[in-house]
Amino acid sequence: MSDDSSPETTGNAGADKPAVTGFDSTAQFVAWVRGAAPYIHAFRGKTFVVGFGGEVAGGELAQKLAYDCNLLAALGIRLVLVHGARPQIDAEIERRGLESRFHKGLRVTDLAALECVKAAMAVTRFEVEALLSQGLPNTPMAGSYMRVTGGNFITARPVGVVDGVDYQFTGAVRKIIADEINADLDQQNVVLITPLGVSPAGEIFNLCMEEVAEAVAIAVKAEKLIYLCDAPGLLDGDGELIESVTADEAQRHFDAGEGLTEDLHLYLPCAIRAVRKGVARSHLIDRDEDGGLLLEFFTRAGVGTVVSRDALFRLREASIDDVAALVSLISPMEADGTLVRRGRELLEQEVERFSVVDHDGVLVGCAALYPFTEDNAAELACLAVVPEYRRAGLGDQLLRRIERRARMQRLERLFVLTTRTAHWFRERGFSEIGPEALPQRKRDLYNLQRRSKVFVKAL
16 A cells, blocks of 8 residues: 555665766666657657757757757657847947847847847857757767758738837738648658748848747647746746646746746747647756756656646556556555555456556556445555656545545545555545454455555544
8 A cells, every 4th residue: 555655665676887977877777668668659749849048058058958959859859940049139239339228028129130130040040950960979969860951931010109209110910821840740850940920021120039949849730849948947936936837827836926037927928828729748958957858757746847737647547557656556565565466467458447647658657446345335446646746735635535445436435555654544534444344355454464444544
């Protein structure tokens, strides 16, 4: 029996071998790679749009991004990169003795500023292309060849006059030519987009990186829209990271101005609109987090904030297709004695008794209900949550789900046998009883060697 307290890990696998760099043991490394496998399968062939500002495009941050993009592309992920260049534009304007002008956070681009924009954008794009084209030995890009393409994918229009301010050559996206972007992606190219657009009249407009990334993600029906920003993600009123949030919840945080940095003030509305218009997920990731893209997408816990139209955690009843995932989920707790062993064949026979928590297509929790109708009772069994989510309240959600199922069957009490998590059940209204108070059928199966404690709760 397991709850939301972390089980101890045991065993000395790999103890006599040198640890893999960055991991405490070779066993930990193998476990990480195996844990990433479901995400690799899920994301292969999917389109990710990554938006990042000029702060990322220059220096060491860009080098790390190039390494991560190389790995994503090698795993079969279709990549569209949209870069910004605000600091580079500011520097070019200053170098020419001009002054940057903004209104409501948006650059006013006159003809002189447009020349600075074009120069800074061109240099920034070439620098990003150069980083993505590396193949040096002894680097993460050794032996790779990423074909980077671009094109006139964006038709633009002028922002016009707002509050009496003429934005001149500052523009907004009119149309994304998605077919051409998808054609490049189909040829296994990485598409790099510079936020400049051309009007049907041939005028060039300076566009916002975040709005271009949003429009591209919607147009190509991307699986993910990712922004690299100046914060770990969206923060709550106490400054704590919000790991996942629905679009409606994110809108409330934005309206209240909670936890918004300069980047989040710009990026969060785009992330919200994108998921409301069909993008599966939007992610806000710290641009200074080394390997942030990999940690967010190939570990269960992730590192940033994910914005989705609906809640990421989904409680549902298990099906026969979940048996393999259930085996993987509960086997570590069976190995350390927290749970009673159940063979795969038994799980296949009893899978309809299980409720599961599905996190973005991966099972991260389960619990089973075994009715004893002749005694108006039921057993809560096999409550398990993966370690990364044991503070997310999933154990409580599963308990409520099992209680609701028991009430629907008009059962009057719920009992549980546990060896390690007595305190968790006491805190949730269970009282300890002796094994002799169990239903007769369960009492006949009681394992005296395990000496499990028995708890009961009235329904």
